Amino acid sequence: MRETQTRCGFVATLGRPNAGKSTLLNALLGQKLSLTSHKANATRKQLNLIVPHSGADERGAYDAQIVFVDTPGIHHQEKLLNKYMLHQSLRAMSDCDMGMYLAPASDEIRHYEEFLNLSRDKAVHKRHILLLSKTDTLDNATLMRKIAQYQPYQSHYLALLPVSVRRGFAPSEVLDVVARFLPDSAFLFDEECVTTAQTREIVKELIRESLFMNLSDEIPYESDVLIQRYEEGEIERIYATIILEKQSQKGVVIGAGAQTIKRIGILARKNIESLLGKRVFLKLEVSVQKGWSKEEKKLKKIGYDCADMPR
Ligand SMILES: Nc1nc2c(ncn2[C@@H]2O[C@H](COP(=O)(O)OP(=O)(O)OP(=O)(O)O)[C@@H](O)[C@H]2O)c(=O)[nH]1
Ligand SMILES: [Mg+2]
Known part of the structure; x- marks a missing residue:
């Protein structure tokens, strides 16, 4: 056999x-x-x-x-x-x-x-x-x-x-x-491994997804998320900053009576909780950083390393 x-x-x-x-x-x-x-x-x-x-x-x-x-x-x-x-x-x-x-x-x-x-x-x-x-x-x-x-x-x-x-x-x-069509090869990862990304990278993406869901027009494209602090525990405590291109976008993201940012946080938190299978405390802040998507240094800080790109 x-x-x-x-x-x-x-x-x-x-x-x-x-x-x-x-x-x-x-x-x-x-x-x-x-x-x-x-x-x-x-x-x-x-x-x-x-x-x-x-x-x-x-x-x-x-x-x-x-x-x-x-x-x-x-x-x-x-x-x-x-x-x-x-x-x-x-x-x-x-x-x-x-x-x-x-x-x-x-x-x-x-x-x-x-x-x-x-x-x-x-x-x-x-x-x-x-x-x-x-x-x-x-x-x-x-x-x-x-x-x-x-x-x-x-x-x-x-x-x-x-x-x-x-x-x-x-x-x-x-x-x-x-x-x-896959090559014959031994497994490269542990059998229980589902991704090579760190949990905080996935968390960032789930917060970004909430920006896409809750904000219209160009804001999702002119924004990103930086995870500032991630504390593991019975309740996961996550502190993240939403980075925006323009001052005028800040009011839109926060919304009247902070309703919009609350909505963004609730959806993101729900998705993070179902990812982690535990309760999550999520604190979102907003920061305007003009030109963040055009500057190599800023992009690197947010997680996009342009160093190996052809010039
Ligand atoms: N009708 C239909 N819509 C789908 C199907 N698969 C995905 N979509 C929708 O297509 C849209 C784009 O899906 P994504 O998976 O984000 O597409 P993507 O190729 O990853 O997009 P980028 O990351 O922007 O390149 C979403 O609204 C999905 O719900 C499908 O099989 N049928
Ligand atoms: Mg995609």
């Missing part, structure tokens, strides 16, 4: 902003660790999510540890923070064993062509699975036509898989396909 193999590898999860990358990875993990938002450009740096999966295919029976790397949506903009975000995606593609490109099913094919051109131009092209996401937004006939439009590009992708997180989602359908 053949032994069960172990497979392990890094899978860069790529796509345009709002393609559904973070939502899919949370659903595959069965736990909410990655920030999601109906607004585009929510994810700002790489986040590793480790999903165990076992199965059998033409290579044999296997136990796999799949390290999905969530990345910012591929998008060009002039601000240093946006350049950092693009670099995070390209670096994930270059460092990983394989890619998983998410194209919303309603997307035009030219966006996939642009992705192929970019990865070729930047010399980070990797074998990748092409996932048509949000298939619940199309009727069956339109989806079939869309799939047919991708057929001429078959030589570029390993497999094409339609998926919806909202309708009939079966994680194993995605994990089976990914595992088929």
Whole structure:
């Protein structure tokens, strides 16, 4: 009898902003660790999510540890923070064993062509699975036509898989396909490990998510969160600062009678409590730091290290 193999590898999860990358990875993990938002450009740096999966295919029976790397949506903009975000995606593609490109099913094919051109131009092209996401937004006939439009590009992708997180989602359908292309390798992480990120990094993302949920227009894009103090205990005590670009945004974030900042805090606290499985005291402050998203030093302090970016 053949032994069960172990497979392990890094899978860069790529796509345009709002393609559904973070939502899919949370659903595959069965736990909410990655920030999601109906607004585009929510994810700002790489986040590793480790999903165990076992199965059998033409290579044999296997136990796999799949390290999905969530990345910012591929998008060009002039601000240093946006350049950092693009670099995070390209670096994930270059460092990983394989890619998983998410194209919303309603997307035009030219966006996939642009992705192929970019990865070729930047010399980070990797074998990748092409996932048509949000298939619940199309009727069956339109989806079939869309799939047919991708057929001429078959030589570029390993497999094409339609998926919806909202309708009939079966994680194993995605994990089976990914595992088929993973390298044979011993596990790289402890079996109970779900992410390589520190708890405070996830906490920061959950507070940022609350900013995206509770604030409109440009404020979520012109803000970020710095965890100042994190005290473990029976009740976790977390002190964080919301960093804003403009003085005029301060009043909006705080709101009349401090109602808005209360709402931001309550939602973030609930999500942090369900992440940690314990009670949380969360104190939020607001600080205006003009130009924070354009200055390397300030970005580094908030957690975005631009040092290894090409100039
Ligand atoms: N209808 C539908 N909406 C979805 C599906 N998956 C995700 N969404 C929605 O799409 C929006 C964007 O989801 P995210 O997961 O934040 O997208 P992302 O690709 O990580 O976006 P960035 O981090 O900004 O690049 C959210 O409002 C999700 O609820 C799906 O299968 N069907
Ligand atoms: Mg995301």
